[in-house]
Amino acid sequence: MASGRNGWVYIGSTSNLHARVWQHKTGTHPDGYSAEHGCVHLVWYEQHQWVVDAIRRERRLKKWMRDWKLKLIEDANPQWLDLAADWYPVNDPNWTPPSEHD
Template identity: 55%
Template sequence: MSKPGYVYIMASRRNGTLYLGVTSDLVKRAWQHRNGLGSEFSAEYRCHFLVWYEAYDDLQEARLRKLRMKKWKRDWKLRLIETANPGWRDLFEDVAQ
């Protein structure tokens, strides 16, 4: 049986620094980022706000999506966030419930 996965974007602020990641536990990973434990990059650039995510039934699918998105231009990622979350709300509370 496969493990579910998530592709997510953390941001420092609206139109700020973005961090693209993949995880099998979105709540735990977003909490780590919010508390400076997610990665050196996200800690240094204060990418503490979960602004976008996609859920997958299979972690491998999520990893493949992340690899494709890593090649995207920044504008494409910004457009993705703006479409799903125009107010750049921190979605952590939504997923943590």
């Protein structure tokens, strides 16, 4: 998650990407790092088969230098597009956000 191109970057892992992105976009956790810095754009992600692998990768990435993180994003998403921009219905009054446990 990022605040914008070359802005603040938040790295985390989750078992439900759609639900977690929704939480970032709607400010469900207003006291967290991503909310404090406006990290509401999904600019990069990777999938892992096993949770332990995802957590290990998250911890490794958090130790990386900022330039390395920016290069990782730029290589996959050079325009820093929000990859979740069309994931959620905008004008559907019957829609409810996904559960993190779904």
